[in-house]
Amino acid sequence: MALDHDTLKDLYRKMVTVRLLEKRVEQLVMAARIPCSGHFGLGQEAVGVGVCGPLRKEDYLFGTHRGFAEYIGKGMTPAEILTEYYGKATSLSRGRLGQHLLKPEIGVMPLPSSLGSEFGMAVGAALSSKLRGSGRVTVNLFGEGTAGQSDFGPALEMASLWRLPLIFVCNNNQYVELAHYREVVATEDIAPRAGAYGVPYEIVDGNDITLVYQATERAASRARQGGGPTFLEFKTYRRCTHYTGDPGGYQPKEEIAAWAQKDPIDRCRRLMMAQGLWTAADEQAMLEAVSAEIEAAVQFAEESPYPDVSTIYEHIYA
Amino acid sequence: MSRRITFIQAVREAFQEEMRRDGSIIILGEDVRKGVFATTSKLVDEFGPERVINTPIAESAIVGAAIGAAMTGLRPVVQIMFSDFTYMAMEMIANQAGQWHYISDGVLKTPMVIETPGGARGGAGYGHSQSVEATFIHPPGLKVVAASTPYDAKGLLKSAIRDDNPVLFFEHRRLLTQRGETPQEEYTIPLGRADIKRKGTDVTVVAYSASIPKALIAAERLSQQGIEVEVVDPRTLVPLDKETIFASLQKTYHLVVVEEGRRRGGFGAELAAIAVEEWFDYLDAPVQRLGGLDAPLPYSPVLETACLPSADDIVHAVLRSLGQEV
Numbered sequence A: 001m002a003l004d005h006d007t008l009k010d011l012y013r014k015m016v017t018v019r020l021l022e023k024r025v026e027q028l029v030m031a032a033r034i035p036c037s038g039h040f041g042l043g044q045e046a047v048g049v050g051v052c053g054p055l056r057k058e059d060y061l062f063g064t065h066r067g068f069a070e071y072i073g074k075g076m077t078p079a080e081i082l083t084e085y086y087g088k089a090t091s092l093s094r095g096r097l098g099q100h101l102l103k104p105e106i107g108v109m110p111l112p113s114s115l116g117s118e119f120g121m122a123v124g125a126a127l128s129s130k131l132r133g134s135g136r137v138t139v140n141l142f143g144e145g146t147a148g149q150s151d152f153g154p155a156l157e158m159a160s161l162w163r164l165p166l167i168f169v170c171n172n173n174q175y176v177e178l179a180h181y182r183e184v185v186a187t188e189d190i191a192p193r194a195g196a197y198g199v200p201y202e203i204v205d206g207n208d209i210t211l212v213y214q215a216t217e218r219a220a221s222r223a224r225q226g227g228g229p230t231f232l233e234f235k236t237y238r239r240c241t242h243y244t245g246d247p248g249g250y251q252p253k254e255e256i257a258a259w260a261q262k263d264p265i266d267r268c269r270r271l272m273m274a275q276g277l278w279t280a281a282d283e284q285a286m287l288e289a290v291s292a293e294i295e296a297a298v299q300f301a302e303e304s305p306y307p308d309v310s311t312i313y314e315h316i317y318a
Numbered sequence B: 001m002s003r004r005i006t007f008i009q010a011v012r013e014a015f016q017e018e019m020r021r022d023g024s025i026i027i028l029g030e031d032v033r034k035g036v037f038a039t040t041s042k043l044v045d046e047f048g049p050e051r052v053i054n055t056p057i058a059e060s061a062i063v064g065a066a067i068g069a070a071m072t073g074l075r076p077v078v079q080i081m082f083s084d085f086t087y088m089a090m091e092m093i094a095n096q097a098g099q100w101h102y103i104s105d106g107v108l109k110t111p112m113v114i115e116t117p118g119g120a121r122g123g124a125g126y127g128h129s130q131s132v133e134a135t136f137i138h139p140p141g142l143k144v145v146a147a148s149t150p151y152d153a154k155g156l157l158k159s160a161i162r163d164d165n166p167v168l169f170f171e172h173r174r175l176l177t178q179r180g181e182t183p184q185e186e187y188t189i190p191l192g193r194a195d196i197k198r199k200g201t202d203v204t205v206v207a208y209s210a211s212i213p214k215a216l217i218a219a220e221r222l223s224q225q226g227i228e229v230e231v232v233d234p235r236t237l238v239p240l241d242k243e244t245i246f247a248s249l250q251k252t253y254h255l256v257v258v259e260e261g262r263r264r265g266g267f268g269a270e271l272a273a274i275a276v277e278e279w280f281d282y283l284d285a286p287v288q289r290l291g292g293l294d295a296p297l298p299y300s301p302v303l304e305t306a307c308l309p310s311a312d313d314i315v316h317a318v319l320r321s322l323g324q325e326v
């Protein structure tokens, strides 16, 4: 089954936004306009964008440090992201968060600095949805390396025991920082671990936006119907380095080239063109519009003031 | 012969020399083979993948594994990539690593080092910037090292590796690329011996790690006003070289203590308590305690800076101590 046309176009535009935004942020980090480092996901945009596709605005997302795809997917704007990265007063957190993007009003929940600290929190959000009968689904996105963290097992156990509306999404991009994942992960697949806790799982091509969307849609509808948690593992590949301070060189060139052939954005564009939904002119117009949106956001962030120092005393306690 | 090497190089040399000397030393940690902060990078080429081990992302289990290995004949070094993440292994460090020697009545030993970079360097945000050393002065059985120069780092790390107790070795990220004179020849620095970083007669400033460069800047400025500050670097928070600090206080009668960790319950709180209990007669003024704001560290550089003591703050604290500040 194909996705409907508007959905596909929307997902495509979001993937392109992620790619252009990451490129721009990289330049700004390298030019020391942005004080933090950047963690990018070149070639894995379909996972974050596709997973957020079937979610509702009020559904909860616990995303990742390499998460522009899921944050744009869930509805954050380049301006919201850039003002946080710049640490400006106009950001949603008034300069407190940096890379730890957050926007609870559209379900974007905390991104902890410590990998794996979100497993328990995601269980809690799902438990709260269930007890309050809010109908909200929680998505917990994490990398294959993070699956080694100590709360991973207990989170699966609780979600399974309590039949929580929780979707575990493992973004398996095959690298854990500077190491190939098989150096620090004992099995090729992560998903079967869920089976040991009685949580059903699927392993899906993470570079096919349609498949990512549909797998998540199935899991979300199970969750909404009281069917409990699902574990999804999306196979993809990080074609860039771990972060802006990493010169790279450890990923085989042939490996990168092979995955470039499976680029999710190219695949989506080809699909839309084959279906007659998309023309070169559409492409041109969209690229211009997205670039303009990003440039406006950069300018806004650049021109925004830094927060007032006196604000450091605000909100230490509720 | 001495050369100017970076803090990172000094730490790597300490690892190298010790691992050559003692085949029971292993390094465990996330990405230690390539090494994000480079203190361990390329050690795998010399010592092999059996002794330089990349682990899963699982701080608690890594430290647990080190404890088990230490109890059974190895001398593990664990690298925790950011010292904020030591909290993920708190159970292992606070309840296990430091306690078994005592409760086994001396039968079990846990000779291990936790090497961990941390501290605020701008741009890393709330959970990659904290200075958490003081947390570890509270649990029993642990030693806590926080060097301020490459020379100290190398000598102290070698002693830490040879020590039969669990030692936390904190490295401030602002210091990692700083250079300093370090001899080519082998040397060690015993744990628990302070170093006077600047001599003075008027006020004793006790500072450690990245607070040392700030204290030295403050001392220089104060010197221009005719106030001579003695800067004492304890180098290890546990064991603490009280004698050296006390000797300084006996000259100056004024005590200021500086840390980047949060002030409440911090190292300064401990030192001020010691001063009041043991050196009361040598205090001409209340102890001045500087530390980080008791709040999470905000990301924006202007905010982060405002949460930490500056050289200016140290100048003011010294003047307050001398009653020269209105």
Ligand SMILES: Cc1ncc(C[n+]2csc(CCOP(=O)(O)OP(=O)(O)O)c2C)c(N)n1
Pocket (backbone or CB within 6 Å): A064, A065, A066, A113, A114, A115, A116, A142, A143, A144, A145, A146, A147, A173, A174, A175, A176, A177, A238, B030, B057, B059, B081, B085, B088
């Ligand atoms: C508790 C903790 N340990 C270590 C780190 C440092 N770290 C940041 S990203 C990363 C690798 C994560 O790998 P993976 O889970 O596969 O996600 P990916 O980066 O590939 O998206 C590590 C170890 C951290 N942020 N938190």
Ligand SMILES: [Mg+2]
Pocket (backbone or CB within 6 Å): A143, A144, A145, A171, A172, A173, A174, A175, A176, A177, A181
């Ligand atoms: Mg990964």
